[in-house]
Amino acid sequence: MDNKLYNLVTKEEKCYGCGNCVVACPVNAYNDPAVAGGKGPEQLDKVIMCVENGVIKILNMGLCKGCGTCIEECPDGAIGLEVNYTT
Amino acid sequence: MIEEKENIVCPFCGCLCDDGVVKVEDNKIVGTRNLCRIGHKKFESAQHGRAESPRIRKNGELVPVTLEEAFDKAAEILVNAERPLFYGWSATCAEATQVGCELTEACRGIIDCTATICHAPSIEAIQDQGAPLSTLGEVMNRADLILYWGCNPMHAHPRHMSRYSVYPRGFFRKRGRKSRTIMVFDPRRTDTAKLADLHVQISPASDHMLVHTFREILNSYDVTHETVAGIPADAIRETMEAMAQHQWCILFFGMGLTQQMGKDRNIDVAIQLMHELNKYIGIRTTLMPMRGHFNVAGANITICSETGYPFAVDFSRGYPRYLPGETSAMDVLYRGEVDAMLNIGANPGTSFSNRALSHMAKIPLINIEPHNQQLLQISDVVFSPAMVGIECEGTAYRMDNVPIKLRKVVEPPENRLPDVVILTEILKRVKELKGKGA
Amino acid sequence: MNEIVLKPKDHTRISLEAEVITPDSFAGKSLDEIENMMLYQGNRSVRLKERFDVSGSPCDTAADLRIIIDGDAPRTKRVGEKMSCGEIVVRGNIDMHVGAEMTGGKITVEGNADNFVGREMVGGLIHIKGNALDYVGGTARGKMEGMRGGEIIVDGDAGDHVGNFMYGGVIKIRGNVGQSAGQHMRGKGTIIIGGNSWSRVGCEAADGTILVKGKVHLSTASLGYGCIGQVVKDPELGGDVIEGEFYELRADMGYEPKCGIAKVYASVGLNEHILPGGRTSVPRKGDMPVNRDMLPYLKIYHEEMIVKGGKK
Ligand code: SF4
Ligand code: SF4
Numbered sequence: 001m002d003n004k005l006y007n008l009v010t011k012e013e014k015c016y017g018c019g020n021c022v023v024a025c026p027v028n029a030y031n032d033p034a035v036a037g038g039k040g041p042e043q044l045d046k047v048i049m050c051v052e053n054g055v056i057k058i059l060n061m062g063l064c065k066g067c068g069t070c071i072e073e074c075p076d077g078a079i080g081l082e083v084n085y086t087t
Numbered sequence: 088m089i090e091e092k093e094n095i096v097c098p099f100c101g102c103l104c105d106d107g108v109v110k111v112e113d114n115k116i117v118g119t120r121n122l123c124r125i126g127h128k129k130f131e132s133a134q135h136g137r138a139e140s141p142r143i144r145k146n147g148e149l150v151p152v153t154l155e156e157a158f159d160k161a162a163e164i165l166v167n168a169e170r171p172l173f174y175g176w177s178a179t180c181a182e183a184t185q186v187g188c189e190l191t192e193a194c195r196g197i198i199d200c201t202a203t204i205c206h207a208p209s210i211e212a213i214q215d216q217g218a219p220l221s222t223l224g225e226v227m228n229r230a231d232l233i234l235y236w237g238c239n240p241m242h243a244h245p246r247h248m249s250r251y252s253v254y255p256r257g258f259f260r261k262r263g264r265k266s267r268t269i270m271v272f273d274p275r276r277t278d279t280a281k282l283a284d285l286h287v288q289i290s291p292a293s294d295h296m297l298v299h300t301f302r303e304i305l306n307s308y309d310v311t312h313e314t315v316a317g318i319p320a321d322a323i324r325e326t327m328e329a330m331a332q333h334q335w336c337i338l339f340f341g342m343g344l345t346q347q348m349g350k351d352r353n354i355d356v357a358i359q360l361m362h363e364l365n366k367y368i369g370i371r372t373t374l375m376p377m378r379g380h381f382n383v384a385g386a387n388i389t390i391c392s393e394t395g396y397p398f399a400v401d402f403s404r405g406y407p408r409y410l411p412g413e414t415s416a417m418d419v420l421y422r423g424e425v426d427a428m429l430n431i432g433a434n435p436g437t438s439f440s441n442r443a444l445s446h447m448a449k450i451p452l453i454n455i456e457p458h459n460q461q462l463l464q465i466s467d468v469v470f471s472p473a474m475v476g477i478e479c480e481g482t483a484y485r486m487d488n489v490p491i492k493l494r495k496v497v498e499p500p501e502n503r504l505p506d507v508v509i510l511t512e513i514l515k516r517v518k519e520l521k522g523k524g525a
Numbered sequence: 526m527n528e529i530v531l532k533p534k535d536h537t538r539i540s541l542e543a544e545v546i547t548p549d550s551f552a553g554k555s556l557d558e559i560e561n562m563m564l565y566q567g568n569r570s571v572r573l574k575e576r577f578d579v580s581g582s583p584c585d586t587a588a589d590l591r592i593i594i595d596g597d598a599p600r601t602k603r604v605g606e607k608m609s610c611g612e613i614v615v616r617g618n619i620d621m622h623v624g625a626e627m628t629g630g631k632i633t634v635e636g637n638a639d640n641f642v643g644r645e646m647v648g649g650l651i652h653i654k655g656n657a658l659d660y661v662g663g664t665a666r667g668k669m670e671g672m673r674g675g676e677i678i679v680d681g682d683a684g685d686h687v688g689n690f691m692y693g694g695v696i697k698i699r700g701n702v703g704q705s706a707g708q709h710m711r712g713k714g715t716i717i718i719g720g721n722s723w724s725r726v727g728c729e730a731a732d733g734t735i736l737v738k739g740k741v742h743l744s745t746a747s748l749g750y751g752c753i754g755q756v757v758k759d760p761e762l763g764g765d766v767i768e769g770e771f772y773e774l775r776a777d778m779g780y781e782p783k784c785g786i787a788k789v790y791a792s793v794g795l796n797e798h799i800l801p802g803g804r805t806s807v808p809r810k811g812d813m814p815v816n817r818d819m820l821p822y823l824k825i826y827h828e829e830m831i832v833k834g835g836k837k
Contacts, residue, residue, distance in 0.1 A: 038255025040121025054127025169567030195568030
């Protein structure tokens with residue numbers, strides 16, 4: 001997982017837990033219909049991230065294709081995309 | 088063993104998110120999922136810092152007493168009062184408000200909810216103008232233009248955008264955020280504004296003027312001034328044109344519109360704009376106040392269904408009367424008329440004016456509040472109830488006036504009764520005392 | 526004219542509801558009967574003699590009766606409510622709803638009055654020699670019909686929403702007024718403002734006339750932003766000819782149900798800022814009219830509170 005080209009990094013202390021990133025993410029929406037309709041994820045093994053204890057938590061980094069939708073929808077920069085050119 | 092309770096409703100803000108997961112271990116809340124930061128904090132801190140219950144002030148100190156003694160004392164205070172005020176009702180369930188209305192009628196007092204210092208102007212404007220309303224489900228499925236005016240949901244209702252309005256994919260808005268246009272009208276560059284397609288940064292306290300200018304453009308009058316409300320006239324025309332490209336519009340408005348100069352008149356004119364958008368352009372337009380507390384909409388609805396008026400109802404002559412400015416909580420406290428007060432599900436300690444608070448310090452004050460709050464220092468009878476939505480069940484109304492049943496997650500601590508039971512016991516004693524007097 | 530004098534005794538904090546203090550209900554009653562009339566206070570009721578010393582000469586016809594409240598009655602509401610004839614004189618301040626829904630007769634208040642002076646009045650004359658607070662000639666909440674006839678004169682300033690939902694009659698304010706004067710005017714009413722008017726004059730008004738001799742603060746776009754009509758000289762309003770030159774402006778761009786066009790007259794000398802291309806001015810501090818603490822009696826209560834305040 002670590003040697004992927006794209007990596008999501010989170011800053012919990014900045015996160016509101018709004019879930020914008022969770023719902024906006026096309027992978028989450030495709031894999032879990034609940035997320036597509038705005039609810040919290042119901043199938044935790046199929047989504048990239050969810051909000052846990054009020055802050056964002058990455059669950060399955062492997063599913064992320066690096067489209068960057070989530071980082072656009074975070075007003076606070078609490079989620080970011082890291083690109084690993086070296087590997 | 089950590090048990091995950093699913094589909095828990097969050098009793099914090101008017102969004103009433105009903106998809107929460109709360110993790111419970113040995114009757115202790117250890118974590119949540121899906122709830123936002125504020126909602127999580129509400130559950131997490133629910134079991135800490137609870138006020139001792141029940142207590143009565145004797146010789147200037149709050150001392151623990153039995154429940155019976157506290158009920159008796161509360162009833163005695165209320166029966167002896169000439170103009171008791173029953174305030175709060177926003178952080179409790181509709182059932183409790185129902186009993187509260189009965190208690191107010193029995194004591195011939197005034198019942199008022201926290202709307203009186205937040206969204207009462209919206210209600211007043213709706214009374215004057217009528218209003219096209221909708222539910223959040225409709226917004227999700229239909230809205231392609233979302234206006235946030237004078238509100239900042241990213242901070243106050245964090246999941247509002249992701250759960251109900253902007254991000255979810257709806258029946259007619261299949262691509263979620265990409266199917267919608269977001270406009271934010273706010274003097275500040277808020278976090279909501281950062282997510283918007285258009286942020287109209289108006290100068291403070293000139294919203295009314297801007298709404299009016301939109302109306303002028305719709306009514307084909309000329310905008311003859313170069314800038315209005317700090318916005319160039321051309322930009323206003325373009326904004327109007329952009330708005331007109333859509334099919335279904337919703338205006339979410341908050342305290343920025345209701346509690347600035349003009350109050351209800353701002354909403355008044357906004358509703359007028361909605362009518363005209365419907366009439367002249369054919370955009371289906373509705374509006375929705377962003378209600379704060381989880382059940383402040385419910386307080387209005389319950390008081391309205393019980394008494395006929397939504398807030399500030401005065402029973403002093405036995406029948407309900409309503410006149411904000413005369414019978415609203417702030418006004419009677421400001422004039423020093425109240426001679427006993429019951430506070431439930433609200434924290435006037437942080438929201439009332441100094442003058443109202445200094446009067447509250449001088450009158451007997453019954454406080455039904457689970458946590459240690461500022462108001463305890465001036466309360467005379469304190470009950471610490473079970474928390475609605477966490478330790479007992481109840482009904483609450485979402486900001487679009489949809490009733491939602493709150494769930495019980497953990498057992499309440501010892502001696503903590505639900506609000507409904509506390510109020511019913513007080514009501515029983517008030518009726519007994521009144522019966523004796525007659 | 527027969528006079529009945531009510532001398533207020535001690536002030537109470539909880540307002541009295543004294544809708545019985547009208548010539549109509551005093552007429553034909555002996556002093557003893559008047560003394561035993563019921564007033565409401567909070568959830569109790571008191572007899573009139575507990576709050577007022579009653580003296581004077583009663584009479585049978587209300588039209589010949591003058592009631593004098595001889596002193597300050599800042600916590601007595603609804604004096605003269607629904608009165609149809611006779612006269613009431615208040616030698617001091619008075620609380621809300623003075624002359625509400627009155628149909629005739631005359632009320633003179635020598636001090637200040639609280640909110641809702643002449644609410645929904647139909648006829649008669651109310652003269653406030655001090656200041657009046659909000660909703661002069663307005664409506665109760667949720668009602669759509671305000672003042673329909675009669676005349677209100679305020680010698681001092683008035684608060685917000687003067688003539689809210691006004692359908693007729695005349696309101697004359699000698700001083701400044703707060704915001705939203707004449708908002709939602711729906712009929713042929715007339716408001717004449719001697720001083721300045723704070724923002725939103727005539728907003729959403731459908732009919733009627735508002736004249737401002739001072740400055741109109743431009744916080745509503747509809748004034749001046751739209752059409753400047755014409756300059757009118759010495760218009761005749763409310764039975765008087767008002768000297769001077771005034772811009773004739775449209776108050777609002779029409780309203781449902783459309784029943785006319787409300788007009789605002791603003792004096793030419795002081796109002797260049799509303800001409801097309803003029804700057805939209807934000808009200809300055811010195812121009813602002815009354816606020817709550819302006820009323821002397823409210824101040825008294827305020828000070829008393831500070832002195833007696835603190836720990837219970
Ligand atoms: S990371 Fe940003 S978008 Fe995601 S939940 Fe946190 S604040 Fe919201
Ligand atoms: S948005 Fe409101 S209701 Fe939803 S989880 Fe957050 S605080 Fe609770």
